[in-house]
Amino acid sequence: MSTTEATIQLLSPEGTIVRNAANEPYLPLIDQLSDQQLQDFHRHMVVIRRFDIEAGNLQRQGQLALWIPSLGQEGAQVGSAFGARDHDHIFPAYREHAVARIRGVDPMRIIEMLRGISHGGWDPAERGNFHLYTLVIGSQTLHATGYAMGLGLEGRIGTGDPNSDTAVMVYFGDGASSQGDVSEAMVFAASYQTPQVFFLQNNHWAISVPVERQSRTPLYLRGTGFGIPSFQIDGNDVLASYAVTRHSMDAARAGEGPRFIEALTYRMGAHTTSDDPTKYRENDELTYWSERDPVARYEAYLRARGADEAFFADVATEAEDLAADTRKRTLEIVDPPASKIFDHVYSDDHPLMREQKAWLERYEASFGGEA
Amino acid sequence: MSTENLALAKAINLGLQKALADDDRVLLMGEDIGPLGGVFRVTEGLHAEFGGSRVLDTPLAESGIVGTAIGLAMRGFRPVCEIQFDGFIFPGFDQITSQLAKLTSRHEGAMRFPVVIRVPYGGHIGAVEHHQESPEAYFAHTAGLRVLSPATPQDGYSMIQQAIKSDDPVMFFEPKSRYWQKGEVDRDAEPVPMHASRVVRTGTEVTVVGHGAMVSTLLQAAAIAADEGTSIEVIDLRSLSPIDYDPIVESVRKTGRLVVAQEAPGNVSVGSEIAATIAERAFYSLEAPVLRVSGFDAPFPPAKLESAYLPDADRVLEAVDRALAY
Numbered sequence: 001m002s003t004t005e006a007t008i009q010l011l012s013p014e015g016t017i018v019r020n021a022a023n024e025p026y027l028p029l030i031d032q033l034s035d036q037q038l039q040d041f042h043r044h045m046v047v048i049r050r051f052d053i054e055a056g057n058l059q060r061q062g063q064l065a066l067w068i069p070s071l072g073q074e075g076a077q078v079g080s081a082f083g084a085r086d087h088d089h090i091f092p093a094y095r096e097h098a099v100a101r102i103r104g105v106d107p108m109r110i111i112e113m114l115r116g117i118s119h120g121g122w123d124p125a126e127r128g129n130f131h132l133y134t135l136v137i138g139s140q141t142l143h144a145t146g147y148a149m150g151l152g153l154e155g156r157i158g159t160g161d162p163n164s165d166t167a168v169m170v171y172f173g174d175g176a177s178s179q180g181d182v183s184e185a186m187v188f189a190a191s192y193q194t195p196q197v198f199f200l201q202n203n204h205w206a207i208s209v210p211v212e213r214q215s216r217t218p219l220y221l222r223g224t225g226f227g228i229p230s231f232q233i234d235g236n237d238v239l240a241s242y243a244v245t246r247h248s249m250d251a252a253r254a255g256e257g258p259r260f261i262e263a264l265t266y267r268m269g270a271h272t273t274s275d276d277p278t279k280y281r282e283n284d285e286l287t288y289w290s291e292r293d294p295v296a297r298y299e300a301y302l303r304a305r306g307a308d309e310a311f312f313a314d315v316a317t318e319a320e321d322l323a324a325d326t327r328k329r330t331l332e333i334v335d336p337p338a339s340k341i342f343d344h345v346y347s348d349d350h351p352l353m354r355e356q357k358a359w360l361e362r363y364e365a366s367f368g369g370e371a
Numbered sequence: 372m373s374t375e376n377l378a379l380a381k382a383i384n385l386g387l388q389k390a391l392a393d394d395d396r397v398l399l400m401g402e403d404i405g406p407l408g409g410v411f412r413v414t415e416g417l418h419a420e421f422g423g424s425r426v427l428d429t430p431l432a433e434s435g436i437v438g439t440a441i442g443l444a445m446r447g448f449r450p451v452c453e454i455q456f457d458g459f460i461f462p463g464f465d466q467i468t469s470q471l472a473k474l475t476s477r478h479e480g481a482m483r484f485p486v487v488i489r490v491p492y493g494g495h496i497g498a499v500e501h502h503q504e505s506p507e508a509y510f511a512h513t514a515g516l517r518v519l520s521p522a523t524p525q526d527g528y529s530m531i532q533q534a535i536k537s538d539d540p541v542m543f544f545e546p547k548s549r550y551w552q553k554g555e556v557d558r559d560a561e562p563v564p565m566h567a568s569r570v571v572r573t574g575t576e577v578t579v580v581g582h583g584a585m586v587s588t589l590l591q592a593a594a595i596a597a598d599e600g601t602s603i604e605v606i607d608l609r610s611l612s613p614i615d616y617d618p619i620v621e622s623v624r625k626t627g628r629l630v631v632a633q634e635a636p637g638n639v640s641v642g643s644e645i646a647a648t649i650a651e652r653a654f655y656s657l658e659a660p661v662l663r664v665s666g667f668d669a670p671f672p673p674a675k676l677e678s679a680y681l682p683d684a685d686r687v688l689e690a691v692d693r694a695l696a697y
Contacts, residue, residue: 123481146442184435344480347538
């Protein structure tokens with residue numbers, strides 16, 4: 001549908017490696033992966049898909065205010081997540097559940113956010129440098145660029161020291177590509193030659209609006225226009241996502257400036273549990289993308305490489321265990337105290353916070369514990 | 372202890388220089404702040420002294436300036452952004468109010484956002500549209516921001532340093548019509564607390580409160596009134612969020628009358644909030660309603676009409692007379 005001659009695909013929809021001249025820079029990165037690493041890609045895609053379904057069910061059962069499904073985008077997310085190093089920084093949009101889990105964020109933190117007891121609240125430094133979800137579309141691209149400017153000012157690029165050189169990756173979508181902040185982020189990134197990768201998941205829909213409304217040109221050409229080397233990949237090919245991200249992050253870390261990756265993927269479900277995709281899109285589109293499912297394709301590849309049933313059974317068990325654990329822990333969540341409203345608005349004393357917190361405590365106490 | 376007679380712009384410049392020298396995590400960023408020294412020359416000489424990686428001329432994009440400052444703060448820097456003119460802050464409004472202001476709370480305290488946003492603001496300079504506005508109420512209304520406005524060179528010098536040392540985001544509104552007004556600055560003086568309001572002229576019959584450029588106008592009004600036999604107490608707010616009410620309440624207990632003056636439009640303004648709060652806290656001391664003297668609730672007019680739009684000493688005294696007539 002929207003692939004172009006420029007689209008990088010390492011794994012065909014049938015699950016075979018595509019060996020051609022265009023893929024030459026990337027194939028060695030795949031060949032270097034151990035069986036264990038290759039299997040981890042599959043494990044993470046399957047486990048997060050099961051978690052995502054469970055979270056959607058919990059929303060339907062009234063346990064969550066909202067859920068943001070990631071079904072269909074596992075290849076783009078898992079591949080790119082493994083393309084970064086542990087000390088790199090990741091700025092997500094709000095659908096990157098697989099990336100969050102790979103970087104060390106307990107998926108319950110996302111559940112808690114969508115149940116309505118936090119706005120995120122984790123410390124990125126303790127969670128694999130995975131920053132908080134950002135709900136104003138595209139705002140995080142500037143934060144990522146500023147962070148990367150800081151790395152440049154500190155000289156943490158291009159030294160050749162793998163423990164010091166650091167890069168930033170920022171996720172956003174086809175809808176965000178229309179936001180002014182995303183353009184400004186690319187202006188600043190190109191101007192200051194920041195060590196960062198713009199990772200655009202083009203899932204083809206911004207809620208109910210198709211990508212054709214956002215852009216008449218392939219989105220990766222936007223990056224090129226800002227002077228940023230840009231690539232378009234088959235986002236449902238976890239190997240292409242991994243290799244092109246890895247290649248681009250390495251370049252950024254080496255001081256070669258920013259990179260832009262457009263991953264062509266598809267949001268198989270709704271934007272969130274609050275919309276009904278049958279109202280705005282056709283079934284044949286769903287069929288087209290079902291045949292290009294990232295998990296099925298990769299499973300075929302692993303089976304052809306000789307992965308055995310025990311491996312797939314083990315992955316299925318882990319997925320079911322996470323789903324069950326998520327359900328159990330969701331039902332155990334306790335609402336935070338109302339005083340949380342006032343905590344951390346400022347880093348130190350503020351008279352309005354102090355006065356209003358005290359007032360609310362007195363007010364609640366006035367009901368004698370029966371409020 | 373020695374004092375220097377300095378203009379406000381120079382005092383802020385020296386405060387920025389001190390902050391840059393004291394802490395190598397402090398950065399200045401904005402449009403034309405490098406070799407030019409800013410359109411008001413507040414950063415003059417700092418690019419030459421500290422270099423382009425401490426004093427950054429940025430692309431021309433306000434949201435980009437604030438948004439990247441947020442990322443720099445996440446990396447441990449203390450960015451000081453210059454927004455060139457008051458009316459140009461709105462392209463950055465989302466990054467200030469939806470991101471910067473909320474990020475400490477979104478992180479539940481795990482990250483701090485010590486970003487200062489300097490905004491030359493206000494009228495009296497005869498400039499074109501978008502160059503004379505007073506948008507401070509938008510930011511005073513936003514939880515998570517601290518909002519300051521110095522009125523004197525001494526405060527310009529010390530408050531910019533306090534703002535930079537704060538671990539919270541600070542909106543720093545500089546009264547551009549007073550940039551060239553001189554005053555005594557003692558660089559060794561113990562600074563007044565950042566959020567304290569202050570009585571700058573004592574009086575007994577009416578209290579007048581204002582901030583930024585308006586403080587000079589209030590002092591001028593008080594001098595005229597004194598000649599006419601009326602004693603006015605003048606309070607410089609200095610901080611618009613939080614507002615330090617205690618000196619105002621104390622003053623109103625003495626005078627029984629309060630006039631709040633500002634260049635900004637009066638509808639849903641900082642002055643409105645002070646009027647409401649003083650009505651709550653000092654109701655039995657008031658001999659007259661709290662009166663507001665403001666810019667009109669219309670867009671800032673073309674420059675030849677600004678003297679009709681902006682409150683001057685006569686408009687302040689008109690309100691003082693009404694308060695006394697109750």
